[in-house]
Amino acid sequence: MPKELMDGNRAMAEAAVRAGCRYFFGYPITPQSEIPEYLSLRLPQVGGVYLQAESEVSAINMVYGAAGAGARVLTASSSPGISLMSEGISYIAAAELPCVIINVMRGGPGLGNIAPAQGDYNQAVRGIGHGDFNLIVLAPNSVQEMADYTILAFELADKYRNPVMILVDGLLGQMMEPVEFKEEPPKQFPKPWATTGAKDRPRNIINTLFIEPEELERLNLKLQEKYEQIKQEECRCENYLTEDAEIIVAAFGSCSRIAKAAVEEARELGIKAGLCRPITLWPFPEESVRKAAQKAKACLTAEMNAGQMVFDVRMALKDRIPVHHYGRMGGAVPTPGEILAQIKKIEVQING
Amino acid sequence: MDKVIASRTKGLTDVPFHYCPGCAHGIVHRLVAEVLEELEIMEKTIGVAPVGCSVFAYNYFNMDMQQAPHGRAPAVATGIKRVHPHSVVFTYQGDGDLAAIGTAEIVHAAARGENITVIFINNTTYGMTGGQSAPTTLLGQKTKTTPLGRDKEVNGYPIRVAEMLSTLEGAAYIARTAVFDPPHVNKTKKAITKAFNTQLKGLGFSMVEVLANCPTNWNMTPLDSLEWLKENMVPYYPLGEFKVSEEVDRNAS
Ligand SMILES: Cc1ncc(C[n+]2csc(CCOP(=O)(O)OP(=O)(O)O)c2C)c(N)n1
Ligand code: SF4
Numbered sequence: 001m002p003k004e005l006m007d008g009n010r011a012m013a014e015a016a017v018r019a020g021c022r023y024f025f026g027y028p029i030t031p032q033s034e035i036p037e038y039l040s041l042r043l044p045q046v047g048g049v050y051l052q053a054e055s056e057v058s059a060i061n062m063v064y065g066a067a068g069a070g071a072r073v074l075t076a077s078s079s080p081g082i083s084l085m086s087e088g089i090s091y092i093a094a095a096e097l098p099c100v101i102i103n104v105m106r107g108g109p110g111l112g113n114i115a116p117a118q119g120d121y122n123q124a125v126r127g128i129g130h131g132d133f134n135l136i137v138l139a140p141n142s143v144q145e146m147a148d149y150t151i152l153a154f155e156l157a158d159k160y161r162n163p164v165m166i167l168v169d170g171l172l173g174q175m176m177e178p179v180e181f182k183e184e185p186p187k188q189f190p191k192p193w194a195t196t197g198a199k200d201r202p203r204n205i206i207n208t209l210f211i212e213p214e215e216l217e218r219l220n221l222k223l224q225e226k227y228e229q230i231k232q233e234e235c236r237c238e239n240y241l242t243e244d245a246e247i248i249v250a251a252f253g254s255c256s257r258i259a260k261a262a263v264e265e266a267r268e269l270g271i272k273a274g275l276c277r278p279i280t281l282w283p284f285p286e287e288s289v290r291k292a293a294q295k296a297k298a299c300l301t302a303e304m305n306a307g308q309m310v311f312d313v314r315m316a317l318k319d320r321i322p323v324h325h326y327g328r329m330g331g332a333v334p335t336p337g338e339i340l341a342q343i344k345k346i347e348v349q350i351n352g
Numbered sequence: 353m354d355k356v357i358a359s360r361t362k363g364l365t366d367v368p369f370h371y372c373p374g375c376a377h378g379i380v381h382r383l384v385a386e387v388l389e390e391l392e393i394m395e396k397t398i399g400v401a402p403v404g405c406s407v408f409a410y411n412y413f414n415m416d417m418q419q420a421p422h423g424r425a426p427a428v429a430t431g432i433k434r435v436h437p438h439s440v441v442f443t444y445q446g447d448g449d450l451a452a453i454g455t456a457e458i459v460h461a462a463a464r465g466e467n468i469t470v471i472f473i474n475n476t477t478y479g480m481t482g483g484q485s486a487p488t489t490l491l492g493q494k495t496k497t498t499p500l501g502r503d504k505e506v507n508g509y510p511i512r513v514a515e516m517l518s519t520l521e522g523a524a525y526i527a528r529t530a531v532f533d534p535p536h537v538n539k540t541k542k543a544i545t546k547a548f549n550t551q552l553k554g555l556g557f558s559m560v561e562v563l564a565n566c567p568t569n570w571n572m573t574p575l576d577s578l579e580w581l582k583e584n585m586v587p588y589y590p591l592g593e594f595k596v597s598e599e600v601d602r603n604a605s
């Protein structure tokens with residue numbers, strides 16, 4: 001397949017179609033509107049349905065219905081819209097239904113702005129809705145990865161019967177890069193539990209109500225067991241120049257590319273810096289973070305927020321070394337120079 | 353040979369209803385189930401249960417069921433119907449579910465002409481949460497949260513859902529019925545049949561609003577509650593068909 005030049009949003013949309021997704025329900029919001037715009041034309045071409053809902057609340061519930069009915073289904077939104085989906089996402093997780101949710105993050109809180117930000121990390125990995133549940137959260141950092149991980153997202157969702165979120169920001173969503181779509185067909189999973197009409201089989205029920213505490217606790221335990229398995233099997237992380245690194249910069253998504261440039265500049269100055277880039281934000285790749293920091297004397301997280309992933313890094317490293325945070329907020333994007341300045345400051349602290 | 357005069361519909365499971373004695377939910381469940389059985393469409397029907405007293409509808413209707421978040425049944429039904437356009441999809445919703453928290457979902461499902469059937473139980477109150485006021489509570493009616501009676505200065509006016517939705521182009525069949533005596537039970541069954549036929553013919557959105565009693569939260573005996581319904585609800589919520597599109601008249605009657 002030849003490479004095509006595409007923006008990240010459209011690459012995710014096209015990848016969803018190639019993953020066998022035929023249903024999209026959503027509500028317009030910047031900076032993700034290229035996704036619904038693309039799919040409104042593309043899905044009908046392949047016999048699918050694009051439907052613009054009256055709100056994100058309605059959109060996620062259409063997703064809930066379609067997922068329960070056995071379809072590969074996608075929704076996409078940006079920060080405020082994701083907040084509105086929160087109740088529905090909790091239902092989808094409780095009913096153990098597969099679906100993919102794209103959050104192209106923007107500046108917050110409130111209406112914020114439409115500039116790129118990473119302020120929804122905590123929401124995605126631990127606060128997306130009520131009750132004990134987790135999403136699988138993927139954080140690509142290039143247009144190619146946005147395409148690849150969209151396909152992976154549908155496969156993981158079906159495999160674990162769990163909602164999967166792709167967490168990116170407006171920078172990645174709107175950035176043009178060459179992308180190549182794989183030829184191999186996506187993995188499919190049987191869905192004998194789906195509501196398709198009870199013909200020649202016992203009836204199927206999609207439900208999240210369990211009046212008896214013991215009964216609900218059984219569901220909770222089952223979910224926890226599943227999450228444990230996902231933690232064992234699905235952690236993904238990219239470590240770069242970490243083998244001898246004394247200073248680890250941890251960053252995800254768009255910010256990891258800026259951090260990578262800073263790490264390379266630091267190396268040119270003779271500072272032993274390395275980059276640790278979690279790709280799954282949940283499950284958080286603790287083992288890989290520890291491995292990256294084996295020789296490290298300090299760690300720095302670079303995020304486009306007030307310091308959210310930094311707590312997961314601290315937990316992974318269990319306070320063995322100091323973990324600093326450098327962040328920009330409000331849609332401001334850090335420069336490699338800003339991150340390099342932080343690396344130099346830490347270098348002075350650890351090596352005098 | 354013994355002749356079977358009446359038997360329980362196969363449209364319902366053997367699970368006993370949890371509804372209070374004399375509550376209309378049980379009657380309407382039976383009517384919906386009978387219609388689905390008689391139309392021989394149980395095997396291709398997917399029902400959507402609401403949040404409200406009828407949340408357990410998924411235990412009672414003997415077919416594939418999904419339980420929806422409060423008010424979102426029409427959106428959930430939309431998702432199912434778009435995936436399985438040849439199946440029959442219905443929602444069963446109370447007036448808090450449909451006319452308060454789920455107003456946007458029901459209006460837009462109707463506006464889209466979503467080819468689903470909605471069974472709407474208007475009992476002027478929130479039964480499940482203990483009898484608070486609903487958007488359908490009548491002026492002057494006492495509830496747990498209108499202890500002195502609904503006051504238009506504070507709570508505004510009750511919503512006539514059937515009339516409101518019948519103004520929408522996408523609505524093909526809209527009726528309001530009641531189940532306070534056998535003739536009206538029969539009329540309700542006819543309306544439900546017509547609503548499902550509307551869907552089977554692919555004619556668009558159909559809804560039957562059923563005026564219902566809630567003896568428990570109205571603090572009345574079942575019989576008194578039916579009298580109260582007749583005297584107070586029917587004048588404000590007139591019975592009848594509010595929208596029968598030409599196509600429904602020709603094809604689904
Ligand atoms: C998001 C949300 N808000 C509130 C509730 C609490 N709640 C449960 S049922 C209900 C009202 C149900 O009333 P209605 O729809 O009229 O049905 P009925 O019980 O009268 O049949 C409410 C407010 C909830 N479950 N979810
Ligand atoms: S509380 Fe009211 S609506 Fe609910 S089951 Fe009892 S009588 Fe019926």
